Amino acid sequence: MLTHTKSFIMIVDDNPTNTKVLFDFLQASGFRVLVAKNGESALEKLQAVSPDLILLDVMMPGIDGFETCDRLKASPATQEIPVIFMTALSDAVDKVKGLSLGAVDYITKPFQQEEVLARVNLHLKLHHLNKQLEQRVAERTAELTFALEKLQQSQLQLVQSEKMSALGQLVAGVAHEINNPAGFIKGNLIHFQEYIQDLIHHIYLYQKRVSEAEIAQHAEEIDLEYLLEDLPKTLASMQQGVERICDISVSLRTFSRADSNAKILFNIHDGIDSTILILKHRLKASNEHPAIEVVRNYGNLPLIECFPGQLNQVFMNLIANAIDALEESNIGRSFSDIKANPNQIIIQTTLIDKNYILIKIKDNGVGMSDEVQKKVFDNLFTTKPVGQGTGLGLAIAKSIIVEKHGGTLEVKSLPKEGAEFAITIPVRDKN
Template sequence: MLKTSNTGFLLIVDDNPTNLSVLCEALSIEGFRFRVAVDGETAIALAERNRPELILLDVQMPGIDGFETCRRLKANPVTQNIPIIFTTALADTESKTKGFSLGAVDYIPKPFAQEEVIARVRVHLQVKQLTESLEKQVSDRTAALQQIQVQLVQQEKLSTLGELIAGVAHEINNPLSFITSNIPPLEEYFAGISKIIQLYQQDYPNPTAKISTAIDELDLEFILEDITKILNSLKLGSERIQNLSTSLRNFYRSDSDEKLLADLHQGLDSTLMILQHRLKGNGDRPAIEVIKSYGIIPEINCYLGQMNQVFMNILANAIDALDEALILGKISDQIPQIQITTEVDSEQWIVIRIADNGTGIPESVKQRLFEPLFTTKPVGKGTGLGLSIAHQIVLEKHNGTLEVNSQMGMGTEFTIRIPIISTPD
């Protein structure tokens, strides 16, 4: 027998004692739990405080009538989904049409037939329960499909990113090897030529007019000094390219399908190196200052490529937030900053905090930040998957936590916590 749940109840709204008596008796016999209101205002207040599973609502009442009561209940998000059955002696089509247009699900005519009241209540309770069950199934299935979609996108992004980075690193390494391998002999040749020139100048201090003119036109002394500077610049440039190539290789590992001991500081530094072009100043804003407060943390078993993706998504979002704040003129009087702090907490978890001094995130957005496909960015600027993927990597792949703390006007801080002792996948 279908009844209300242990905490659920029906609400009877009627100002006529006889009608109330009949309805209460019918529902009591069948074991339904119910409450009573004698006017529309009381019914609305009661429904808002404790939502009933169904409302039996009289049309003709003092104060606001049943139609107005129904309209107000349906206009309120808290009560709009409660099924309403009108109980009325009005049998004209116009009244029935008005009731249905306001959102009622049924009419029970007066005088009441108890069997009809119970039958209609049971039917609409069953419809409500079936609807809620279907909605939950749809919601669960949608969430599961979104989760699968996030996983597929993550795998595809990592695979594509890995292939891209491997190709770029390979293309960089070939000319880089040629440059770095030729700099030492070039330095040696230049040192030898410089020595010979010095010996010539010592043994032949008075060169011919033709040679003197050539030396003056060439500005030999300046060139000898400048070649040394050029060689040093080539060495410095090749070292920076080599560091970038190393960062690219560290950012994504081809063996990222299994956990390996890794230094998360190295992952953070590699990510910052790749984002260096976005951190530099431009015509619209000064350079973003990155403040690193690294503590002493051990290497941990992790999917470093995936953890680097987490760092990339959070840091890229921080840069976007600072760009937006500067465009809006919110931090024009201060230097845009990203602060990265690492430590081991008392529970033996590695804690990584990435904070910016942007405008902060509204509470309504913060609550949905890790939802798949949710984004506040314009079309073409964001997929709504970056933070969702980061959340999944930290929670599901590393048994950690990813939290956000933000106040409007005070910036945003993401906190990643990873256990030092990893558990099996």
């Protein structure tokens, strides 16, 4: 059974006898056939038609078959059309030359009709399958491109989710820290107002020149001795509260400062300190456990070129994770047990060879297994319960350190012996 009987074939040959034999045979086999007498004529006709296969004679006047094939393969409009050379040449060098120009096969004169039909059908089938494959590849590529875009959108959404999670933690910490000083300022203002009213009234008695007995009686009523002792303390307490709110405000600005397109000089210790202050509400003592101790062993570091806001996000993630690990380690332990072996986060900074800084954040919490350590920086990996972690924090942290700052972020840990995260960052931008 013949295949591709409706395919369109062009014959390019200057020999009328050969052309007529091929034309009659192929047409009888069900093909549509077009004839060109030489290379120039073929190239001209190919501007208007697009055959499925070309039978091209090698030896022709004007431009020969090799040059004609070379021009066909150089044109985007015809380069995919399969070319079969027709030749009486038996020299292998000529055949290699033709194949190197892009031809798919040779047919040797005089023609054997069965061989011609077999080769034509074979290469038409291969050409058809190749087109199908290219179409499937294009469709699959489009599908993969669409899937990649969707994945990138999902990743952006997850990154945004992680930022919102960090923002929620930040807001909760700031609200807690501000509520405390604001609360005692508000409470002290009530007493302060009463004290002022009593003092004003007491002074008014002097202005009225009342008797010493009445002044003494009023002093006893308002407990003047205690009032004069407590009033400076109340003012000092409110001053302390205001200063604390100012410190929180400064830390918040330091933590969340907007980065420019270029790196700027920044004091790493300011970033760490601001993060600790924002997380202070999670470090305080409660009914279940004593306060978490933060030990800061700071070295003498220069200002470094970096994106401060991004580094602060890394510090927030690592210190918050350390607190999570310590809280997990406290499960099942009594207050006295924890006090005997207190929760601790140790932060150490060091200058290495004047070119890099090293930041270590270590806790004495639950630690990690080897399996967890291998996955801890992977996207979406988390050991936290559903709804309590996105699995993006450490992946984003590593991206910030490695890709944005040309540094490294590594972890060392053993189960029940805590974990240590080590960050190295170049002092100056290497780019």
